[in-house]
Amino acid sequence: MIYFDNVSKLYNDGRSAALQEVTFQVAPKEFVSIVGHSGAGKTTLLKMIIAEDRPSHGQVFFESLDIHRIPKTRLPNYRRKIGTIFQDFKLLPHKTAYENVAFAMEANGRTDAEIAENVPHALSLVDLDDKAWNFPHELSGGEKQRVAIARAIVNQPDIIIADEPTGNLDPIATYEVVQILRKINDLGTTVIMTTHNKGVIDEIERRVITMDGGRIVRDDSTGKYVL
Amino acid sequence: MITGFRRVVKAGFVGFWRNAYVSLASIFVLTIALFVIGATMFLNQLLSTSLATLQSKVDINVYFVPDAPIEEIERIKAAVEALPDVAGVVFTSREDALAEYRERNKDNTIALQALEELNENPLGANLAIQAKETSQYESVARFLEEQRALEQPQTPVIDEVNFARNKDSIDTLTSIINATERASFIILGILLIAAILITFNTIRLAIYTAREEIAIMRLVGASNMFIRGPFMLQGIMYGFISGVLALLLFYPLLVWVGPRTAAFFELNLFDYYIVHFGEIFGVLVGIGIVLGLVSSTLAVARYLRT
Numbered sequence: 214m215i216y217f218d219n220v221s222k223l224y225n226d227g228r229s230a231a232l233q234e235v236t237f238q239v240a241p242k243e244f245v246s247i248v249g250h251s252g253a254g255k256t257t258l259l260k261m262i263i264a265e266d267r268p269s270h271g272q273v274f275f276e277s278l279d280i281h282r283i284p285k286t287r288l289p290n291y292r293r294k295i296g297t298i299f300q301d302f303k304l305l306p307h308k309t310a311y312e313n314v315a316f317a318m319e320a321n322g323r324t325d326a327e328i329a330e331n332v333p334h335a336l337s338l339v340d341l342d343d344k345a346w347n348f349p350h351e352l353s354g355g356e357k358q359r360v361a362i363a364r365a366i367v368n369q370p371d372i373i374i375a376d377e378p379t380g381n382l383d384p385i386a387t388y389e390v391v392q393i394l395r396k397i398n399d400l401g402t403t404v405i406m407t408t409h410n411k412g413v414i415d416e417i418e419r420r421v422i423t424m425d426g427g428r429i430v431r432d433d434s435t436g437k438y439v440l
Numbered sequence: 441m442i443t444g445f446r447r448v449v450k451a452g453f454v455g456f457w458r459n460a461y462v463s464l465a466s467i468f469v470l471t472i473a474l475f476v477i478g479a480t481m482f483l484n485q486l487l488s489t490s491l492a493t494l495q496s497k498v499d500i501n502v503y504f505v506p507d508a509p510i511e512e513i514e515r516i517k518a519a520v521e522a523l524p525d526v527a528g529v530v531f532t533s534r535e536d537a538l539a540e541y542r543e544r545n546k547d548n549t550i551a552l553q554a555l556e557e558l559n560e561n562p563l564g565a566n567l568a569i570q571a572k573e574t575s576q577y578e579s580v581a582r583f584l585e586e587q588r589a590l591e592q593p594q595t596p597v598i599d600e601v602n603f604a605r606n607k608d609s610i611d612t613l614t615s616i617i618n619a620t621e622r623a624s625f626i627i628l629g630i631l632l633i634a635a636i637l638i639t640f641n642t643i644r645l646a647i648y649t650a651r652e653e654i655a656i657m658r659l660v661g662a663s664n665m666f667i668r669g670p671f672m673l674q675g676i677m678y679g680f681i682s683g684v685l686a687l688l689l690f691y692p693l694l695v696w697v698g699p700r701t702a703a704f705f706e707l708n709l710f711d712y713y714i715v716h717f718g719e720i721f722g723v724l725v726g727i728g729i730v731l732g733l734v735s736s737t738l739a740v741a742r743y744l745r746t
Contacts, residue, residue, distance in 0.1 A: 290661070307459065316660065320666055
């Protein structure tokens with residue numbers, strides 16, 4: 214479903230590299246964790262998938278689509294197929310939890326009836342029914358991240374991209390977020406997640422890609438955190 | 441499509457209220473800018489009206505000798521009226537000239553006594569001639585001098601043409617009028633540019649605070665128009681409200697200043713404001729809306745690139 218073909222990302226005229234000759238693929242319904250030190254290239258890799266960053270060499274495919282050949286005007290359409298979750302949540306501060314989730318559907322051009330039906334459903338999936346009308350600053354870190362997950366899944370995307378989703382969370386909130394991500398994966402959505410939390414990796418017991426210096430150094434089908 | 445439009449409008453209004461402080465700051469600056477523009481407009485109106493009044497006060501006077509034959513006076517009046525540069529000619533007869541003299545000197549007993557002792561009217565008739573442009577007085581004066589040169593020396597008709605006496609003041613006035621018009625254009629231009637730049641920067645700062653939100657909206661897959669729309673609507677709202685506010689600000693100011701301008705410039709600005717309310721409303725609110733809309737569209741465009 215996602216295919217990296219010999220992708221490199223170079224800075225400063227090639228003197229430093231965020232990614233070097235990365236080739237791998239992700240099959241539908243997989244749960245892939247990407248681990249590595251800071252600066253190993255994990256975030257750059259995810260940015261390639263959502264077309265936030267473009268490779269210096271090589272190509273990235275979404276199914277048969279070359280992501281970096283999508284015309285600018287079609288990018289919003291492409292991004293609607295992907296749900297994104299970030300370490301810093303990236304919620305709209307002036308919108309309530311409900312409105313944050315609804316916004317993703319509005320941007321998709323969904324009808325009001327669909328929004329009224331799906332938003333409460335997504336919020337109850339992340340167990341936030343009672344906080345729907347709170348603004349982000351009124352929520353805890355774990356709650357904010359669950360709002361972000363509800364927003365990511367509400368459009369039934371093909372794939373979820375999660376960049377350090379537990380980076381700012383305490384162990385209990387981390388556990389909850391990981392459980393929710395597993396549940397989403399069990400329901401049939403592909404998940405690609407970066408992390409450097411050993412506990413998270415060991416708990417998921419799925420495929421682990423280990424990166425170092427912009428290269429893939431290990432790719433284990435039921436990996437452990439090895440660094 | 442309609443759903444999208446409705447959502448953009450709703451998001452515009454919600455954004456306006458939830459960012460009340462930022463909206464307030466933008467409206468405040470825009471109101472001041474529009475007030476400055478409006479004040480310059482009023483000032484311009486005042487200037488051009490007073491210039492027109494001044495210009496209408498400039499004339500050439502032809503004084504006839506007291507015993508000038510009435511046919512000769514009529515002939516010269518008709519000839520002057522036929523000149524293409526002449527806007528109007530006012531004839532004052534000997535009797536009217538005397539009555540005017542008496543009226544002007546009614547508190548001056550010595551002058552009136554002297555007049556009584558003369559036993560006859562010492563004043564001649566006169567013509568007050570107005571040209572269409574102040575620069576045309578020269579040619580009118582030349583025509584009158586030619587008329588005088590044609591007269592028989594023993595039966596003079598024209599006693600005096602006072603253009604030569606007024607020439608310097610007419611020239612000065614002409615150059616003052618031209619300089620004032622040019623200066624007010626330049627000042628208007630500078631104020632307009634300053635107002636536009638300040639407004640643009642304020643709205644850009646307001647939207648700068650929203651750059652994270654714009655980035656998030658893009659990540660969620662919102663199209664550019666869906667992101668831009670609410671900000672454009674807010675720009676329009678800023679412009680409309682500021683235009684109305686500036687218009688309201690002028691009301692008490694002009695109530696106070698109107699009678700004073702009426703006394704000095706012969707134009708009551710308050711009456712002008714009431715009579716031309718529609719136009720002034722259109723101009724101020726129109727400029728406000730365009731300024732707000734263009735500023736916010738350009739400001740958002742920055743964050744929609746790449």
